[in-house]
Amino acid sequence: MFHGVFRAKLMSSLLDDVDRRTQMVGQNRLELLLFTLGTRQLFAINVFKVREVIACPNLNRLPSAHSIIRGVATLRGKTVSVVDLALALSLPPIDPGRSEAFVILTEFNRSIQGLLVASVDRIVNLNWDQIRPPPRGTHKDSFLTAVTQIDDRLVEIIDVEKVLEMITGPARDVSDMVTAGVHEGGHVRRALVADDSAVARKQVVRALTQIGVEAVVFNDGRQALDALLEMAAQGPIHEQIGLVISDIEMPEMDGYTLSAAIRKEPALAGLYVMLHSSLSGTFNETLVRRAGADRFLPKFSPDELAEAVLTHLQSDGAKVG
Incomplete structure (x- = not known):
């Protein structure tokens, strides 16, 4: 009963x-x-x-x-x-x-x-x-x-x-097929990563390193936003960060709120924001757009993450001199 x-x-x-x-x-x-x-x-x-x-x-x-x-x-x-x-x-x-x-x-x-x-x-x-x-x-x-x-x-x-x-063991490496597609040009090869899971941070940093992208890592959205604002105060943000990769579930400030805050700050508004979350069965493009993010990617496929990052960083838009 x-x-x-x-x-x-x-x-x-x-x-x-x-x-x-x-x-x-x-x-x-x-x-x-x-x-x-x-x-x-x-x-x-x-x-x-x-x-x-x-x-x-x-x-x-x-x-x-x-x-x-x-x-x-x-x-x-x-x-x-x-x-x-x-x-x-x-x-x-x-x-x-x-x-x-x-x-x-x-x-x-x-x-x-x-x-x-x-x-x-x-x-x-x-x-x-x-x-x-x-x-x-x-x-x-x-x-x-x-x-x-x-x-x-x-x-x-x-x-x-x-x-x-x-149970599953560590995530596999980025495949040779993906790393072979790395080439010069495009945006600055530096990503800000925000995630409260130690496992997820390790996975993301490992994948980024394998495609030649430096990672600046934070444990929550509040830390990430404060760091971005500090960078923007020192000079154009696009010369320092190529994209933001953020979890959704984080203490103090979640990924949705971080995305919305980035869009509201004129010095940050043009940053490319990817929401990278374990909540793979629930969220869709409508929710991502509502939060102001550019893309949603479910965790965790090293190849999919690497390909998504390279697609943006190696694009022609807003090239860094």
Whole structure:
């Protein structure tokens, strides 16, 4: 009874409010799904990554699977791997048979996966400026991408891209076919990268380096905007930065708000902005244009990113002398 009533209410919140959440574009707002992993600590994931929340189904074990994969299940006609988030975070494993256990069916980084959690709490609506980077001193291998406070409780937002990398391994290199297309001319070969995920930053910088593009890296949109304004105060921005590559989900200022802020600043307005996000199943060109960005690219394909960057940087427009 608990599962049925709770799931119905949660799915209503997830599905019926899609239009309202879409209207949050450019308003620096987000919604988080709160859950636990067998302790009192609250964790969270962006609702835009969530397709559905279901009571944990029967899981079929795969002997050769990664240790954090508890099994596979057929959900909505698809075979989906179910990851024990507690195991991924070095916590005691979750019992899939417990009455409160749920699977959060997610879509990000061009893939669908289930996340096994001990219990699901609720959905909250926040401003991105209420989201903070992990505390100083947090280990570089931490799975936290950000934190916030809700009802005087610390909520840890999980870097699910890092969890996925545990299973899939590091991204491959840019292919020789793409690097062979690098040539001189066009815009300055320097990109400003804004992303709160350590895994994503590493992936982007690696791909850019392989095509001869320098990366200036920041952890959130606010840092990125401040850096761009400082550069513009020193001279024409197009002589310093060839394009901006920004994540959408970031503490303090999201990618949509960063894009809109760039367009409002006369000294920055002409910058090429690419939104590069793990939210591959939800966003479309209409939302990108509404935010003032030039292009949306789902994470993560090294070749697609490299080709998109080269297409812009090697174009004839606004050449740097």
